[in-house]
Amino acid sequence: MNQEFLRPRLVGRRFDEHSLPLDILKDFAALEEMLVEVAKRQYRLANPERKRVLKGFTKGLELHLTAVENGSAIPVIALVFSTLFPSADAEYFDQAKDQIVEAIAAAEHGQTPDLPPELLRYFDRFGRGLREGEAMEFVRRTGQTASLTPATRERLLRASHAEQWTEEVTLKGRIPEVDQADHSFELELRDGTKLKARLLEAHRKTVLDAHYNYRDGMVVAIKGVIERDRADRLKSFESVEHITPLDPLDIEARLEELAQLGDGWLDGKGRAPEHAALLRLAQAFDEHYAPDLQLPHLYPTAEGGVQAEWRLGEWEVSLEIALPAMAAQYQALHLKTGESRELDLTLAGAMTSRAGWR
Amino acid sequence: MTSGTLLLRQIHPGFVQDGRVTFQAFRPTPKDEFCLSVDNGDRLAAEAAWRRFTADPVCASAGVQAVSQSDCAAQALPVIEDGRPHPEHCSIDFSDFDKKTIEKKAKLLRAAAATRGWLFTEAAA
Numbered sequence: 454m455n456q457e458f459l460r461p462r463l464v465g466r467r468f469d470e471h472s473l474p475l476d477i478l479k480d481f482a483a484l485e486e487m488l489v490e491v492a493k494r495q496y497r498l499a500n501p502e503r504k505r506v507l508k509g510f511t512k513g514l515e516l517h518l519t520a521v522e523n524g525s526a527i528p529v530i531a532l533v534f535s536t537l538f539p540s541a542d543a544e545y546f547d548q549a550k551d552q553i554v555e556a557i558a559a560a561e562h563g564q565t566p567d568l569p570p571e572l573l574r575y576f577d578r579f580g581r582g583l584r585e586g587e588a589m590e591f592v593r594r595t596g597q598t599a600s601l602t603p604a605t606r607e608r609l610l611r612a613s614h615a616e617q618w619t620e621e622v623t624l625k626g627r628i629p630e631v632d633q634a635d636h637s638f639e640l641e642l643r644d645g646t647k648l649k650a651r652l653l654e655a656h657r658k659t660v661l662d663a664h665y666n667y668r669d670g671m672v673v674a675i676k677g678v679i680e681r682d683r684a685d686r687l688k689s690f691e692s693v694e695h696i697t698p699l700d701p702l703d704i705e706a707r708l709e710e711l712a713q714l715g716d717g718w719l720d721g722k723g724r725a726p727e728h729a730a731l732l733r734l735a736q737a738f739d740e741h742y743a744p745d746l747q748l749p750h751l752y753p754t755a756e757g758g759v760q761a762e763w764r765l766g767e768w769e770v771s772l773e774i775a776l777p778a779m780a781a782q783y784q785a786l787h788l789k790t791g792e793s794r795e796l797d798l799t800l801a802g803a804m805t806s807r808a809g810w811r
Numbered sequence: 812m813t814s815g816t817l818l819l820r821q822i823h824p825g826f827v828q829d830g831r832v833t834f835q836a837f838r839p840t841p842k843d844e845f846c847l848s849v850d851n852g853d854r855l856a857a858e859a860a861w862r863r864f865t866a867d868p869v870c871a872s873a874g875v876q877a878v879s880q881s882d883c884a885a886q887a888l889p890v891i892e893d894g895r896p897h898p899e900h901c902s903i904d905f906s907d908f909d910k911k912t913i914e915k916k917a918k919l920l921r922a923a924a925a926t927r928g929w930l931f932t933e934a935a936a
Contacts, residue, residue: 720871722840752828752833762833786919795911
């Protein structure tokens, strides 16, 4: 038999279609492990005369995903028993759930969570799949909501006294070094930080190709799990899922590069583009720039904006984008005839439209 | 100076992506008072121009490209041999034109410079 156990609400763009990315199921697998350990602790607290939990304490108990409901997405998780009636131990799982939800609520409100550090360390994997702007919301016994976000998770991990923890990331960089004997390679980030990673057979060709083209500036994006310490320093890759070679004109990578510019970047003059505005511009390109269009070259402007340029046959086309206003001036010039076309645009409006940039 | 004189222009690294130079490198910025700084290529080699420019720690250059005096004349852009701040210094004067016209002229200058390619690059230094 089974009984409904947990109905967390997942919030964020990935969950808007009322479905669950398979990626996030890893977090619930980690939650199951955490629940078992917290339930054992609850049992020991309730039975101080016992030094260890009963053999078979968790036998026949499992968490199952039984449905995904709307709103944005609500996975319905049931406690499944192999027996006809609920196990007497099930109450410890209920208590464990409450303890975990209360720990999240405490961290959310800047208070010290009540769980011991070794149990808080389960948040290294539970909540790791959440991205910026996403949350898992749990209902507390009081009816209030406790929200697990990347920021709450970090507070919980800091409270666990862990020296380092892991994060799911996508990082871009070049590959200066491959050690085939050691089955490892290094990813060099734009700021010079080098991160070691295991070289898997599936990635060997891509890694060697990127290494060969290191001097030509070939950039790859690596999706994987990274170790980060309490001082916020990236340490090394724990695992690598995907390695993707990037187009030399990759928009997001180029805008990240422009974000490194400081005031005075142009021979003592030149205003640095605002980081938040560059992020919005990258998002706008990602959402609205039709994938079949030729990628633009992107350059900073002295006024803190970004200029996109295309060469289309004899036409030299430019779009000067003022930031943060997102006001843009389009100009196309035919280099042979001198014919020109000009247009003033507001990209901020286009960003809210579902139509692509054409 | 003759019509064939090359006018050497330092290209900021930010103005280069995947080997392509933006036309911004060939237009004055709003703070330049409509004058684009170049060096007279008859009097100074590209490498020497680059070395002098980058000796100032505030200044960065990925290399040197050039337009000719006749390229400027074709765009009705006077070239002034002002000799300041150094004797070989010249200015291409855009002051007769509005912003949109300046951009068109800069695009044509960029195209002319691109056909000549790099006269000197940082990598060769």
